[in-house]
Amino acid sequence: MRDVAIVGAGMTQFGELWSSSLRDLFTEAALGAMRSAGVDTLDAVYVGNMSGGQFVGQEHVGPLMVDALGVAGVPSTRVESACASGGAALRMGFLDVASGQSDVVLVAGVEKMSDGADVTTVLATASDQETEVYHGITFPGLYAMIARAHMASRGSTEEDLHWVSVKNHRHGAMNPRAQFPKAVTLDEVANSSPVADPLRLLHCSPVSDGGAAVILMPLEQARRITDRPVQILGTGMATASLALADRRDPAVLDAVGQSARKAFTMAGIEPADVDLAEVHDCFAIAEICCLEAMCLTDGCSAADAARSGFSALGGRRPINTSGGLKSKGHPVGATGVAQVIEIFEQLRGEAGDRQVRDAHIGVTQNMGGTGASSVVHVFRRV
Amino acid sequence: MPSPRYWREIPARYRLEGGRCTACGKALYPARKVCPACRGTDMEPINLSRRGTVVTSTVIRVPPDDFVSEAPYAVAIVETPEGARLMAQVADCAPEDVHIGMDVTLEFRKIRREGVSGILCYGYKAVPVEAAVPR
Amino acid sequence: MAGIVGYGAYIPRNRIRTETIAEQWGKDPETIKGGLLLQEKSVPGLDEDTITISVAAGRAALDRAAIDPRRVGALYIGSESHPYAVKPSGTVVIEALDIGPEVHVADFEFACKAGTEAMFVALGLVESGRVEYAMGIGADTSQGAPGDALEYSASAGGSAFIFGREDLLADVVDTASYTTDTPDFWRREGEFYPRHGGRFTGEPAYFKHVLSASHMILERTGLKAGDFRYAIFHMPNGKFPLRVGKTLGFTREQLAPGWVVPTMGNTYSGSSPTGLAAALDVSDPDDLILITSFGSGAGSDSFVLRVTDLLPERKGLAPTVASLLEGPRRYLTYGEYAKYREKIKMNL
Numbered sequence: 001m002r003d004v005a006i007v008g009a010g011m012t013q014f015g016e017l018w019s020s021s022l023r024d025l026f027t028e029a030a031l032g033a034m035r036s037a038g039v040d041t042l043d044a045v046y047v048g049n050m051s052g053g054q055f056v057g058q059e060h061v062g063p064l065m066v067d068a069l070g071v072a073g074v075p076s077t078r079v080e081s082a083c084a085s086g087g088a089a090l091r092m093g094f095l096d097v098a099s100g101q102s103d104v105v106l107v108a109g110v111e112k113m114s115d116g117a118d119v120t121t122v123l124a125t126a127s128d129q130e131t132e133v134y135h136g137i138t139f140p141g142l143y144a145m146i147a148r149a150h151m152a153s154r155g156s157t158e159e160d161l162h163w164v165s166v167k168n169h170r171h172g173a174m175n176p177r178a179q180f181p182k183a184v185t186l187d188e189v190a191n192s193s194p195v196a197d198p199l200r201l202l203h204c205s206p207v208s209d210g211g212a213a214v215i216l217m218p219l220e221q222a223r224r225i226t227d228r229p230v231q232i233l234g235t236g237m238a239t240a241s242l243a244l245a246d247r248r249d250p251a252v253l254d255a256v257g258q259s260a261r262k263a264f265t266m267a268g269i270e271p272a273d274v275d276l277a278e279v280h281d282c283f284a285i286a287e288i289c290c291l292e293a294m295c296l297t298d299g300c301s302a303a304d305a306a307r308s309g310f311s312a313l314g315g316r317r318p319i320n321t322s323g324g325l326k327s328k329g330h331p332v333g334a335t336g337v338a339q340v341i342e343i344f345e346q347l348r349g350e351a352g353d354r355q356v357r358d359a360h361i362g363v364t365q366n367m368g369g370t371g372a373s374s375v376v377h378v379f380r381r382v
Numbered sequence: 383m384p385s386p387r388y389w390r391e392i393p394a395r396y397r398l399e400g401g402r403c404t405a406c407g408k409a410l411y412p413a414r415k416v417c418p419a420c421r422g423t424d425m426e427p428i429n430l431s432r433r434g435t436v437v438t439s440t441v442i443r444v445p446p447d448d449f450v451s452e453a454p455y456a457v458a459i460v461e462t463p464e465g466a467r468l469m470a471q472v473a474d475c476a477p478e479d480v481h482i483g484m485d486v487t488l489e490f491r492k493i494r495r496e497g498v499s500g501i502l503c504y505g506y507k508a509v510p511v512e513a514a515v516p517r
Numbered sequence: 518m519a520g521i522v523g524y525g526a527y528i529p530r531n532r533i534r535t536e537t538i539a540e541q542w543g544k545d546p547e548t549i550k551g552g553l554l555l556q557e558k559s560v561p562g563l564d565e566d567t568i569t570i571s572v573a574a575g576r577a578a579l580d581r582a583a584i585d586p587r588r589v590g591a592l593y594i595g596s597e598s599h600p601y602a603v604k605p606s607g608t609v610v611i612e613a614l615d616i617g618p619e620v621h622v623a624d625f626e627f628a629c630k631a632g633t634e635a636m637f638v639a640l641g642l643v644e645s646g647r648v649e650y651a652m653g654i655g656a657d658t659s660q661g662a663p664g665d666a667l668e669y670s671a672s673a674g675g676s677a678f679i680f681g682r683e684d685l686l687a688d689v690v691d692t693a694s695y696t697t698d699t700p701d702f703w704r705r706e707g708e709f710y711p712r713h714g715g716r717f718t719g720e721p722a723y724f725k726h727v728l729s730a731s732h733m734i735l736e737r738t739g740l741k742a743g744d745f746r747y748a749i750f751h752m753p754n755g756k757f758p759l760r761v762g763k764t765l766g767f768t769r770e771q772l773a774p775g776w777v778v779p780t781m782g783n784t785y786s787g788s789s790p791t792g793l794a795a796a797l798d799v800s801d802p803d804d805l806i807l808i809t810s811f812g813s814g815a816g817s818d819s820f821v822l823r824v825t826d827l828l829p830e831r832k833g834l835a836p837t838v839a840s841l842l843e844g845p846r847r848y849l850t851y852g853e854y855a856k857y858r859e860k861i862k863m864n865l
Contacts, residue, residue: 135457137442137457137469250438397615451856474845492569502568504613514845
């Protein structure tokens with residue numbers, strides 16, 4: 001397999017983008033990535049998108065997007081893994097370049113959620129329709145069950161949840177592309193309206209529109225394009241049952257741990273080598289469970305990481321310097337790629353006020369449903 | 383949901399019919415073709431007991447459209463004596479009272495409707511044993 | 518000889534007090550309570566209907582009968598609030614109770630008498646030898662129009678009776694039915710609430726049919742009121758069954774166990790059947806019981822039953838009506854009641 005690098009990136013603002021359609025979001029992000037990489041032709045495209053069909057009635061999104069981009073004819077496939085669609089698309093793009101099949105691959109993620117669809121119902125299709133959704137559970141409800149189980153068996157508290165939101169908003173306030181670029185206080189989080197006990201509104205990522213894209217090339221060719229390519233050192237994916245009732249322990253995200261171990265092994269690194277990570281904080285409890293599963297909070301419990309400053313900018317291992325899904329926004333299919341862009345910019349020293357010093361190894365972790373799928377990538381500054 | 387799919391699910395929804403893997407003994411609900419524990423493919427039908435214990439739960443305060451009139455309501459993962467786990471709403475109690483380890487019985491209830499003109503969908507809900515009827 | 522081999526009841530756990538409804542409409546609670554002899558009534562949850570009530574009552578009946586459900590050859594549900602206008606309630610109930618598919622199922626309708634109708638037909642089928650066991654269920658979640666007198670009484674609940682020829686808990690000694698076309702209470706197709714003829718529902722309707730059917734059966738069996746341990750009459754409110762019982766010569770003691778309406782309300786097709794279940798709960802071997810139902814439209818079914826030696830050991834196998842009425846329950850505000858009974862227009 002060849003070494004693969006990211007050579008360019010582009011993304012839209014994340015938020016309620018009334019004037020942009022699904023294809024507008026893709027086109028803006030893709031053009032940005034191609035310009036940033038200085039490439040004009042593409043060998044293949046992978047589009048991460050959870051549900052063009054349910055949100056805007058549009059399937060067959062692969063060819064639609066390349067046509068919108070003006071390059072109809074290029075092989076283009078939609079990749080779907082619920083909220084991990086973006087990460088899964090990156091994995092497909094990586095394998096395409098690594099195998100030698102393609103030299104210039106665009107990996108994009110895009111979601112248009114604000115065009116009037118019943119978002120709660122659409123998002124719930126990431127969980128088990130027959131055994132979970134049938135009974136009136138919602139997505140926040142499932143994560144609330146995870147939170148309750150975690151609090152009972154592993155001692156995390158509601159305050160631990162508040163701190164995750166506070167930290168991520170503090171980061172997001174420095175991200176011009178974030179949906180909610182403003183800080184929130186512990187009190188504001190603690191008093192926000194209840195959604196599904198114990199989760200409150202400010203523990204939950206928002207409904208967002210957005211697109212994000214990167215250009216992949218083989219590493220040897222990448223050096224001709226840019227003097228700061230970012231190499232994809234490792235990719236790992238794992239799955240678990242959709243239904244929370246079928247998991248070994250509802251407080252533990254086994255797929256996250258497995259996907260991380262696979263990616264780290266491939267990359268030849270240990271958790272201690274990771275300088276920063278973008279982790280899937282769809283709900284505050286998710287960040288705690290993911291850090292725990294990935295063993296990224298050495299010396300500190302995952303539940304304490306935000307409160308203690310371990311996972312804050314300036315701390316031992318900054319997590320979600322982009323603002324995370326909570327503050328940056330969560331256009332479902334785009335999230336996995338947006339995480340990659342944050343690490344890409346951090347490793348190139350282009351993260352502005354959010355810059356982590358001496359960032360060499362960065363990780364992204366993107367998860368679908370309640371952790372039924374998880375994709376982890378490891379990146380290295382070259 | 384469209385009625386053929388609902389009809390296929392009647393044994394599981396109306397009678398808590400599941401399967402037990404003859405190779406490793408794991409109880410599965412609903413029944414499956416392949417055992418997730420040992421990948422065995424020989425299953426015998428079992429009917430779950432109509433009782434269990436709460437493994438975890440939440441209270442839904444922002445409901446989906448179909449459940450607006452019922453909110454707030456508790457939903458729980460319940461483990462039956464057979465070792466199978468299922469998700470169910472918890473009825474006939476204050477939602478805040480549902481806690482991990484609570485004993486429940488399972489009662490036949492109307493779970494949802496398909497709008498004003500679609501089919502009615504039935505299944506089981508958990509009722510805390512303290513709230514169920516003494517003999 | 519055929520009779521009851523199992524019986525069971527189910528009453529939802531929500532309640533609303535008469536005064537809560539009265540205060541909503543600016544009426545004096547004590548006047549209403551005194552006039553109708555109603556204290557409170559049961560209210561079905563949004564997740565309960567005639568089908569779910571029938572499953573619970575049917576399960577209890579099967580528990581008392583101690584028979585394999587597959588031996589039930591017919592199942593009938595009488596109700597005026599079947600959840601579908603077209604699609605039987607009985608088919609859902611048989612699947613839930615693991616009865617069939619070799620079973621005859623039909624839904625019955627005859628206002629409040631549909632329950633005893635289902636029982637009458639179930640009995641006849643067993644007596645003819647066509648099936649080994651047959652279940653007749655009376656269950657309802659009927660509506661009372663807001664501000665109308667029926668709002669104080671229309672409640673939810675039901676009872677199931679399994680008939681067979683062996684191991685009887687109670688023999689059916691005789692039956693009698695009296696039916697005429699009397700438009701005292703009705704609901705047109707598509708209407709949400711029923712309508713009624715006010716005082717016309719009394720003498721020409723309820724009393725005429727209950728008395729006629731009861732007289733018929735007393736004559737045929739040669740029995741007098743004093744021969745019976747208990748008597749149950751359809752209970753549209755607290756007063757009518759007491760009055761008709763007194764007219765027929767029954768004492769308060771004979772009427773008491775079956776007189777469940779003050780705390781249950783009128784469960785329509787479940788009314789006299791649940792009264793019968795309550796009486797069976799406290800009966801002893803050799804007791805005679807009279808039950809006469811009434812359904813608007815109009816008609817009455819009467820049964821005379823004799824309790825056997827088997828009843829005492831089977832009673833405890835399922836919840837008694839008293840335990841359902843006095844067990845865990847929740848009292849609703851009028852707003853909750855209106856929400857559960859879907860009297861509120863939603864924007865969906």
